Amino acid sequence: DQVLHIVPETFQQVQHLQLLHSTLLLDLWKPLLPEDIMPGEDLHIRVPAPLVQEVKDSLDQHRISYRVLIPDVQELVDQSMPREMSSHKQVREGYVYAQYHPMDEIYQWMTQIQNNYSELVTQHFLGMTFENRPMYYLQISQPSNKPKKIIWMDCGIHAREWISPAFCQWFVKEILQNYKSDPKIRRFLQNLDLYVLPVLNIDGYIYSWKTDRLWRKNRSPYENGTCYGVDLNRNFNSSWGSIGVSFNCSSNVFCGSEPESEPETRAVAQFIRRKKSDIVCFLTIHSYGQLILTPYGSTTKPPSNNEELMQVGKKAAAALTGKYGTSYKVGPSSLILYNNSGSSRDWAHMIGIPLSYTFELRDNGTYGFLLPVDQIQPTCEETM
Amino acid sequence: IPDFGHKYYLQFSTEDYRTGENAGSCLATVLYPRKKSPPVVSIKCSHTKDQNEIQEEDNRLYQRIRQQSKPITGSNIPDSYGNIEPALEPAWALAVAGSSSIMWEKSTEDVGYFLAQVKSVKQWMRKDDVIEFDYTVLLHEMPTQEMISCHMRLTWLPGHPLKVKHFCASENRRLEEGSGLGSGSAAGLSEERGANL
Numbered sequence: 001d002q003v004l005h006i007v008p009e010t011f012q013q014v015q016h017l018q019l020l021h022s023t024l025l026l027d028l029w030k031p032l033l034p035e036d037i038m039p040g041e042d043l044h045i046r047v048p049a050p051l052v053q054e055v056k057d058s059l060d061q062h063r064i065s066y067r068v069l070i071p072d073v074q075e076l077v078d079q080s081m082p083r084e085m086s087s088h089k090q091v092r093e094g095y096v097y098a099q100y101h102p103m104d105e106i107y108q109w110m111t112q113i114q115n116n117y118s119e120l121v122t123q124h125f126l127g128m129t130f131e132n133r134p135m136y137y138l139q140i141s142q143p144s145n146k147p148k149k150i151i152w153m154d155c156g157i158h159a160r161e162w163i164s165p166a167f168c169q170w171f172v173k174e175i176l177q178n179y180k181s182d183p184k185i186r187r188f189l190q191n192l193d194l195y196v197l198p199v200l201n202i203d204g205y206i207y208s209w210k211t212d213r214l215w216r217k218n219r220s221p222y223e224n225g226t227c228y229g230v231d232l233n234r235n236f237n238s239s240w241g242s243i244g245v246s247f248n249c250s251s252n253v254f255c256g257s258e259p260e261s262e263p264e265t266r267a268v269a270q271f272i273r274r275k276k277s278d279i280v281c282f283l284t285i286h287s288y289g290q291l292i293l294t295p296y297g298s299t300t301k302p303p304s305n306n307e308e309l310m311q312v313g314k315k316a317a318a319a320l321t322g323k324y325g326t327s328y329k330v331g332p333s334s335l336i337l338y339n340n341s342g343s344s345r346d347w348a349h350m351i352g353i354p355l356s357y358t359f360e361l362r363d364n365g366t367y368g369f370l371l372p373v374d375q376i377q378p379t380c381e382e383t384m
Numbered sequence: 385i386p387d388f389g390h391k392y393y394l395q396f397s398t399e400d401y402r403t404g405e406n407a408g409s410c411l412a413t414v415l416y417p418r419k420k421s422p423p424v425v426s427i428k429c430s431h432t433k434d435q436n437e438i439q440e441e442d443n444r445l446y447q448r449i450r451q452q453s454k455p456i457t458g459s460n461i462p463d464s465y466g467n468i469e470p471a472l473e474p475a476w477a478l479a480v481a482g483s484s485s486i487m488w489e490k491s492t493e494d495v496g497y498f499l500a501q502v503k504s505v506k507q508w509m510r511k512d513d514v515i516e517f518d519y520t521v522l523l524h525e526m527p528t529q530e531m532i533s534c535h536m537r538l539t540w541l542p543g544h545p546l547k548v549k550h551f552c553a554s555e556n557r558r559l560e561e562g563s564g565l566g567s568g569s570a571a572g573l574s575e576e577r578g579a580n581l
Contacts, residue, residue, distance in 0.1 A: 374466075
């Protein structure tokens with residue numbers, strides 16, 4: 001069901017709207033009575049889903065302009081319901097995945113998930129952030145005596161890209177909720193382990209909630225505490241400091257004092273290095289831009305397995321587009337985005353992980369980092 | 385073009401900023417001379433809507449704003465969760481159009497922009513029919529990833545080009561408060577050539 005906002009301009013339009021209301025039995029939200037519909041006054045009317053197209057066509061025919069005020073009434077209803085009565089969209093424990101969550105809720109969520117799916121999920125410590133917060137990843141693994149290859153996915157390396165941690169949480173939920181009913185997922189987990197780090201840059205993420213919504217970097221101080229933050233995605237040891245960076249702390253692409261100077265970078269790098277011979281795929285999730293980026297950012301020279309990387313990437317983009325028509329471009333960062341060095345994706349590939357990708361999720365700049373809450377679900381669904 | 389600069393040939397389609405509906409397509413050439421100066425642009429576009437429709441929509445937007453009895457004011461549009469209050473949509477729409485002229489002026493062959501957020505908007509009520517707004521907008525600069533804060537004053541009358549004056553802070557924020565304008569080096573006010581809404 002949708003709620004439409006209409007401002008009728010003439011008495012003729014008012015009459016037509018009153019006619020639509022009485023013949024189709026539409027639900028007037030404002031004003032309450034059809035006789036109170038006036039030219040120049042706001043009209044809010046709820047249209048049941050099966051009638052939406054018909055009503056819009058009729059409005060278009062009569063040159064009555066409208067705007068969709070609420071694209072999905074059910075969704076709003078679900079979101080405002082108390083937890084116990086939640087709809088199918090929410091997990092048993094009542095977590096709303098189609099909303100952005102602050103860090104303390106994400107910590108709680110990780111504990112809940114481990115408790116609720118203890119046969120499959122274990123929470124592991126990765127390291128500490130600069131401001132002394134623990135970094136945890138979730139390991140989703142079907143018990144078996146054979147050794148398994150690993151797919152790594154991290155989210156939230158850049159604080160303001162809120163859709164990214166939202167996706168990691170959604171991803172975990174989808175896999176776990178559908179594990180029993182979906183044979184594809186079961187087969188997947190028979191052969192592969194999933195390691196998911198929902199928020200890499202925890203200090204930055206918290207800062208973007210409390211202080212500066214558009215913050216990007218971590219929160220370590222430089223220049224005697226007069227300047228904060230390293231761009232963690234310029235801090236890895238992949239042609240570090242060579243291009244697309246700044247050595248000035250005040251820059252949003254400050255690469256740090258040396259490769260892996262930051263505790264968050266070190267925590268991830270040390271872990272990946274230890275496990276690298278088992279990791280087949282490294283995914284790092286960002287926004288915005290709607291891109292699937294392959295190595296490298298630091299050079300246009302293609303990686304050795306470029307064809308494979310492109311093939312897999314293109315298949316992913318096609319599957320993504322198939323869901324809601326959202327188009328993604330695929331290619332090396334240096335060619336379709338910009339040059340940069342020290343990225344985690346480049347580093348993962350350089351140490352031998354064959355499939356390494358950066359995902360830039362929705363959108364294309366209209367809302368940019370401030371992606372509306374109602375786009376969380378479709379973005380996550382298509383990216384699955 | 386050897387010893388001169390780069391020439392780009394572009395074919396692109398346009399879409400409604402809000403709805404994503406196709407709005408037409410354009411053919412353009414952009415010539416960047418090696419020496420720093422604004423590029424030379426020639427462009428031709430076709431619109432899916434005809435002049436009358438566009439005029440009608442402009443008038444509707446204008447009426448929507450004029451109908452408000454109190455000056456429109458707001459901040460953080462969209463908010464942290466991507467919401468835009470319906471009452472602030474017209475102000476946001478004008479901000480999008482106005483900041484595009486700032487971005488047009490500031491962008492170069494290597495540096496581009498997106499509108500990240502309208503930090504604040506305040507309407508100035510006038511005795512004549514012209515609509516006037518004062519904005520602080522945040523532009524997301526690529527590839528530097530910086531957020532550039534710009535002060536924008538916009539005036540509009542349907543049927544006339546949008547007039548935009550702007551002043552952008554040219555330094556990065558060094559201190560920790562989220563206060564836009566930095567230590568104010570002289571970027572100066574510049575009068576923009578108007579653009580049709």
